[in-house]
Amino acid sequence: MMDNIIEIDNLYYSYEDEDNYSAVIEDLNLKIERGSFTVILGHNGSGKSTLAKLLNGLYKPTGGTVKVNGMLTTDEDKEFEIKKTVGMVFQNPDNQLVASVVEEDVAFGPENLGIAPNEIRERVDYALKSVGMYEHKDSSPSRLSGGQKQRVAIAGVIAMKPQCIVLDEPTAMLDPSGRQEVIDTILKLNKEQGITVVLITHFMNEAEFADRVLVMDDGTILDDGKPADIFSKVEFLKKCGLDVPQTTELLYELSKNGFDVSRGIISAEETAEAIAKLF
Amino acid sequence: MIKDLTIGQYYPVNSLIHSLDPRFKIVLLVVLLVFTFIADNFFALGLMVAFVLVVMVISKVPFSMYLKNLKIILPILIFTMLLNLFYVADGVVLYEFWVIKITVGGISRSVFMSLRVILLIIISATLTYTTTPNDLTTAIERLCSPLRFIGLGSAVHTMSMMMTIALRFIPTLVEETEKIINAQKARGADFESGKLMQRVKAIIPILIPLLISSVRRAYDLAEAMESRCYNGGKNKTMMKQLKIKNGDIISTIVVIIFCCSIITLNIFF
Numbered sequence: 076m077m078d079n080i081i082e083i084d085n086l087y088y089s090y091e092d093e094d095n096y097s098a099v100i101e102d103l104n105l106k107i108e109r110g111s112f113t114v115i116l117g118h119n120g121s122g123k124s125t126l127a128k129l130l131n132g133l134y135k136p137t138g139g140t141v142k143v144n145g146m147l148t149t150d151e152d153k154e155f156e157i158k159k160t161v162g163m164v165f166q167n168p169d170n171q172l173v174a175s176v177v178e179e180d181v182a183f184g185p186e187n188l189g190i191a192p193n194e195i196r197e198r199v200d201y202a203l204k205s206v207g208m209y210e211h212k213d214s215s216p217s218r219l220s221g222g223q224k225q226r227v228a229i230a231g232v233i234a235m236k237p238q239c240i241v242l243d244e245p246t247a248m249l250d251p252s253g254r255q256e257v258i259d260t261i262l263k264l265n266k267e268q269g270i271t272v273v274l275i276t277h278f279m280n281e282a283e284f285a286d287r288v289l290v291m292d293d294g295t296i297l298d299d300g301k302p303a304d305i306f307s308k309v310e311f312l313k314k315c316g317l318d319v320p321q322t323t324e325l326l327y328e329l330s331k332n333g334f335d336v337s338r339g340i341i342s343a344e345e346t347a348e349a350i351a352k353l354f
Numbered sequence: 355m356i357k358d359l360t361i362g363q364y365y366p367v368n369s370l371i372h373s374l375d376p377r378f379k380i381v382l383l384v385v386l387l388v389f390t391f392i393a394d395n396f397f398a399l400g401l402m403v404a405f406v407l408v409v410m411v412i413s414k415v416p417f418s419m420y421l422k423n424l425k426i427i428l429p430i431l432i433f434t435m436l437l438n439l440f441y442v443a444d445g446v447v448l449y450e451f452w453v454i455k456i457t458v459g460g461i462s463r464s465v466f467m468s469l470r471v472i473l474l475i476i477i478s479a480t481l482t483y484t485t486t487p488n489d490l491t492t493a494i495e496r497l498c499s500p501l502r503f504i505g506l507g508s509a510v511h512t513m514s515m516m517m518t519i520a521l522r523f524i525p526t527l528v529e530e531t532e533k534i535i536n537a538q539k540a541r542g543a544d545f546e547s548g549k550l551m552q553r554v555k556a557i558i559p560i561l562i563p564l565l566i567s568s569v570r571r572a573y574d575l576a577e578a579m580e581s582r583c584y585n586g587g588k589n590k591t592m593m594k595q596l597k598i599k600n601g602d603i604i605s606t607i608v609v610i611i612f613c614c615s616i617i618t619l620n621i622f623f
Contacts, residue, residue, distance in 0.1 A: 155583050170570075170571045173518065173519065173522060175522040185593070187584050189590065189591050190591060192595050199593060232582075235582065
């Protein structure tokens with residue numbers, strides 16, 4: 076049975092600017108299955124961040140509809156319910172933390188929902204443990220690394236008990252080890268707690284573990300499929316302005332020159348194995 | 355690094371004073387400040403000094419930290435001393451030269467006044483040394499919460515939210531300022547030499563990028579807060595509940611007894 080947490084129909088969105096009316100999102104249709112891990116790939120300006128903000132009702136559609144668990148994001152009575160269901164993590168870890176103590180920041184969401192203090196305490200501890208930041212609960216965010224800050228931001232969302240987390244380029248401002256921390260955390264949440272994940276990124280190697288990859292450009296979805304299928308289309312990805320991982324590109328070049336290697340592989344180990352098989 | 359700069363100079367140790375409820379701490383220390391002025395003879399002030407010394411010891415904050423605070427106000431201290439020394443003409447004259455006349459009354463007055471200033475500084479420093487800025491914010495919000503009965507509830511919330519965000523962003527903005535300064539220096543900006551006006555003008559290329567980036571941050575933060583169901587503090591609960599502990603009640607009693615003794619000493623001497 077298909078159970079969709081997010082349903083988007085004929086979505087249009089344009090910023091209010093009378094002089095040059097140009098749609099950022101054009102006729103976008105998308106269904107996101109509950110419990111899935113979806114990666115949306117696109118270069119800067121492809122409309123992917125705008126799409127993220129449309130998912131939890133921060134932006135309201137200009138045309139078409141966005142439904143979260145069947146609730147329209149334009150329904151003002153459901154505003155909190157929607158934001159509680161779809162949590163958001165943004166790009167800049169510094170600009171989304173509110174309090175100067177980690178645990179108080181994580182408590183911010185539940186506090187706004189008016190939850191009883193002892194339950195907030197439980198949720199905060201649980202959230203911090205699930206992102207592995209419990210031992211830093213009394214630190215100040217300014218003393219944490221980028222990856223740690225981003226994990227705190229994720230904990231802040233988890234504390235609201237969301238069914239879905241939308242992450243808008245959460246790793247764009249992090250160093251490689253911070254990136255890995257964040258990706259591992261997201262994967263863990265998806266696999267262990269069954270939280271639906273929508274990861275928006277322009278790093279293709281983050282799409283490796285996804286159930287489904289969407290490629291976006293000019294405000295519309297150009298391709299949709301399993302990671303391996305998408306990654307084998309190197310020419311197409313390059314045309315969309317995406318940086319293809321070196322491993323994928325190597326295999327692509329090899330196969331283009333007549334070597335029999337499977338394409339659509341991302342990890343360095345698998346690439347090495349695939350090449351080793353040739354000899 | 356400036357990043358490690360602590361706002362409000364909190365000194366992290368575990369002491370009885372640190373563990374007090376910040377609301378009680380604020381009220382009790384304000385009472386002590388008031389009584390520093392009420393104590394109007396050497397006996398009362400002596401008791402005050404003794405009490406504050408005990409508080410300093412209990413707080414486990416090193417005396418050198420308190421001295422650092424006093425160093426800052428040294429000019430004011432000296433000014434107070436000299437002013438009282440020369441202007442109070444009372445009692446036996448010890449030294450007289452031209453218009454300067456030093457009397458016993460003058461000396462005692464100047465010692466008295468400087469002790470008062472020192473006490474004021476130490477008492478307020480105790481509050482900031484033993485209470486984190488966050489606790490202070492929370493305590494101020496709670497102490498102001500009765501204002502909601504006269505319709506100022508959302509104003510109190512707004513104020514405390516502003517304080518929280520300001521505290522949160524000070525280190526971030528300091529770091530950002532450092533980055534901008536370095537970036538401008540790398541492009542040949544000169545902040546160290548030149549006349550005053552030139553130096554003031556040199557700050558502009560730091561301030562403008564800082565302002566712009568702060569506005570951007572504000573937009574981002576607003577969206578992040580909205581995504582986390584922030585609605586201006588309506589029906590907001592608090593995870594951290596301030597609980598009145600035995601220590602708070604005992605310290606209140608101690609301070610009350612102390613205040614009574616000050617009044618008694620004032621009356622009898």
